[in-house]
Amino acid sequence: MNIDYHALAPEIILALTVVAVLVVDLLPVEKFWTAVVGLGGLFLSFIPVLTLGFCESLEFCDDTGVRVLFGDSYVVDTFSLVLKGVFLGGAFISILLSVGYLESDRFWQGEYYFLLLSSALGAVVLASSRDLITLFVGLELVTGPTFLMAGWRKGDARSNEAALKFFIIGVISAAILLFGMSLVYGVTGETTFTGIRLASAGIVDQPLFTMGVVFTLLGFAFKVSAVPFHFWTPDTYEGAPTPVTAYLSVVSKAAGFVGLLVLCYLAFAELRNIWGAALWILAALSMTVGNLIALKQTNVVRLLGYSSIAQGGFMLVPFGAAVTAGASPAQLEDAFFATVTYLLIYAFMNLGAFAVVIAVRNRLVTAEMDAWGGLYNYAPGLATMLAIFFLSLAGVPPLAGWFAKLVMFRSALSIGGGWAIALAVIAVLNAVIGFAYYAKVVKAAWFDPIPEAIPADELRGRSIVPSLQFALGLTVVAVVLLGFFPDVIARLGDLTTGFVSGF
């Protein structure tokens, strides 16, 4: 068998890094080096992603266009390369967030980075998988290690609760997903996505097939924490260590969306009316319920948990809008583009928001919004970055978030028709509600007086570890620059739409 090792290079390097991290953990050196090896490995595996992406302009690279491996089940195209980049970047920033956090308490560090990198490896595999089995293995590799990471604060009951809830929900969703996949396989007799798409043409009306599709999508709905499958999200996000929450809300969630994207637009492309209708409901519910509950939160981490449910709803809007019967391939491509672009921008915004939360908790310990009052008076830099990320999440121009919302509305409105317009109206209302609670946090940090209960020594400057500074700098620059030059991210988004109409 001839294997294209260049196409597999990111995965191979990442797998070797995982092994190396375990070895470094055994060596008699500072545990800090496990993180350094992990960061180095993520950086190294990003290089082949670039060389594969710019293959046509590189001399040594053998340009073969889309690389198909292992009998159609593993495909390296521009879509998978862009998302591999996101996953590697997200994992990179998550490690940067974790270093200081883990060192501040007596955590087991080597295994932590081992688990995080394994999970990132799963995400990278997932981005390329075009087969039900590869997809499932990738998804479980993403989720499995995160169960343990959520419970990393071993002595803390809340952390244990977070891990247990996440574990139980994760296992149930995996079971539902497998059930759906087995039905799909049973009806079509295929596991590759292209095979399912070809086989599905004649059997669109079979109820069993519909059931399989719906169950498969519901398995992913748990992963992207869409309402009504969201109950684990706030508790897990609040109880898990904050860097793990950042990882869960970005990389793990993005992995769920990648699964939805390839399934809906490739494998189940002929059944647009079924998944469109189901995801229409999930999008409307996620936005509305997530935002309304977020409005009442007093804890910033919990607020970000509900906000991530609502943001997931916004990402589902283009899916839901695609239910309209008359949507042309170009409009579907636009819907696909909108979700990917939203995902890319959301990754930076949310990682940044959690980086700020970690930096503030470094001083105040608590994440209660009342205690954050007057942050601007003693930590102007942090308060400014807080405003940048939270207003970006709300979609205020010229921060990157506005572009994400713009493409989302544009795709829903350009598809048109009653259902798409109705969903766009719900999304507009929710964007307004969202602004209220994001602005509430910013207002507390900038205008409220400093609570008297806070001891004076917590207000004095306490240094932020360099890794966290680096992560903050990286995300701030990304969010501000992408807001002014959204065409960079739009170009990346455009590259990904290859298989939507080009089947």
Next chain:
Amino acid sequence: MTLADYLPIVLMAAVGIGFAAVSLWLSWRLAVNNPTPEKLAPYECGIVPLQEPVERFPVKFYLVAMLFVIFDVEIIFLFAWAVRFEQHGWAGVAAVGIFVALLIETLIYVWKRGALDWNVARRERYRTVVAERLEESQRVGEAA
């Protein structure tokens, strides 16, 4: 198929929830509730339990069991390769070598971390953590 076609599912859900609610309500209204001490005991017959039945037992059993399962599964994979040994040639040997090397690495890791060490009190990390905690509590005591 549009959203309107999902109406039967909504009706079905309403009927399902309604049936469960009505049955619970009926059994609550109609059933005779007449508790006696015997009825409320955990077991109506046999010896009355005097203590909590479940004793805690060491988590080490679990670790050893997990390791056993991992190496058991390894052997299953080796069988699949062994029956086709000649067709795969050296490439097969290399692939299986990588697979076994990864498992051996994890075994070494687990060993070094002390998971196979039956006596916890002898473990170095355990001792250092205990010593640190003691020192800390003494420091807090002195400060107070």
